[in-house]
Amino acid sequence: xxxxxxxxxxxxxxxxxxxxxxxxxxxxxxxxxxSFTDREEDHALAAEIGKExxxxxxxxxxxxxxxxxxxxLIEQAGRCDILxxxxxxxxxxxxxxxxxxxxxxxxxxxLSSAFHTTxxxxxxMRKAGWGRxxxxxxxxxxxxxxxxxxxxxxxxxxVGFTKTVALETAEEPITCNAICPGxxxxxxxxxxxxxxxxxxxMDRETVIREVMLTxxxxxxxxxxxxxxxxxxxxxxxxxxxxxxxxxxxxxxxTAL
Ligand code: NAD
Numbered sequence: 411x412x413x414x415x416x417x418x419x420x421x422x423x424x425x426x427x428x429x430x431x432x433x434x435x436x437x438x439x440x441x442x443x444x445s446f447t448d449r450e451e452d453h454a455l456a457a458e459i460g461k462e463x464x465x466x467x468x469x470x471x472x473x474x475x476x477x478x479x480x481x482x483l484i485e486q487a488g489r490c491d492i493l494x495x496x497x498x499x500x501x502x503x504x505x506x507x508x509x510x511x512x513x514x515x516x517x518x519x520x521l522s523s524a525f526h527t528t529x530x531x532x533x534x535m536r537k538a539g540w541g542r543x544x545x546x547x548x549x550x551x552x553x554x555x556x557x558x559x560x561x562x563x564x565x566x567x568x569v570g571f572t573k574t575v576a577l578e579t580a581e582e583p584i585t586c587n588a589i590c591p592g593x594x595x596x597x598x599x600x601x602x603x604x605x606x607x608x609x610x611x612m613d614r615e616t617v618i619r620e621v622m623l624t625x626x627x628x629x630x631x632x633x634x635x636x637x638x639x640x641x642x643x644x645x646x647x648x649x650x651x652x653x654x655x656x657x658x659x660x661x662x663x664t665a666l
Contacts, residue, residue: 429634
């Protein structure tokens with residue numbers, strides 16, 4: 411059980427982050443949800459999780475595109491036993507047409523935020539004598555696709571950062587790993603479907619099977635619950651010697 415542990419999950423008011431937060435709470439951890447908005451429904455989401463799983467659940471606003479806010483999130487939480495770096499955005503364009511501000515935002519949110527939060531959290535983990543860093547990378551942290559240069563670069567960067575943090579904490583009861591999901595049906599992916607339908611002149615089901623899941627041999631989306639379960643496993647005693655590595659949850663994508 412993760413009772414007594416505090417988990418901070420960046421970018422967790424939807425999608426994978428929310429799914430991971432729910433599974434950590436189910437396993438007994440107190441959770442801190444985060445995104446860059448500060449709406450009533452963000453705080454309500456935390457309250458619901460707290461009530462459903464009988465844990466302390468808070469929502470803290472912080473913009474993961476800004477280094478100082480990443481660090482402030484950890485400081486404001488006051489304790490961090492489990493850090494899940496999940497916040498991420500996507501943009502699809504050819505390299506020579508890639509908007510500069512999109513490149514900068516993807517590198518900041520998908521990669522640099524993990525540096526800032528980890529730097530702020532490690533001293534807390536050392537003080538507590540236990541820690542887990544779980545970075546939500548991607549199959550695109552291990553392989554590439556055209557038109558996703560910033561995302562692929564950021565996710566490969568996350569995998570490299572994961573290995574370095576693991577080496578720096580190797581002799582301590584702290585681990586750092588990356589989870590590499592294939593396609594998961596979340597708002598981020600849902601938003602890509604209409605564009606793909608237009609580009610390929612296909613209906614929704616055909617786009618999902620023939621375009622989105624062409625590289626996912628299982629032909630099924632991974633679920634946010636499965637990613638939550640993988641995170642809970644990485645926080646378990648069974649995973650204490652797993653560090654500096656990646657776990658693919660991609661229906662066979664990277665085996666191809
Ligand atoms: P999503 O859009 O549902 O969730 C992204 C989360 O990040 C949201 O909670 C959003 O509010 C938050 N976020 C965005 N910008 C932020 C900012 N500046 N500051 C703080 N929070 C911010 O997408 P998702 O699919 O759940 O993606 C979560 C992570 O999983 C991302 O890192 C993504 O790259 C990765 N991933 C997703 C898939 C997939 O198929 N969905 C596959 C591989 C990896």
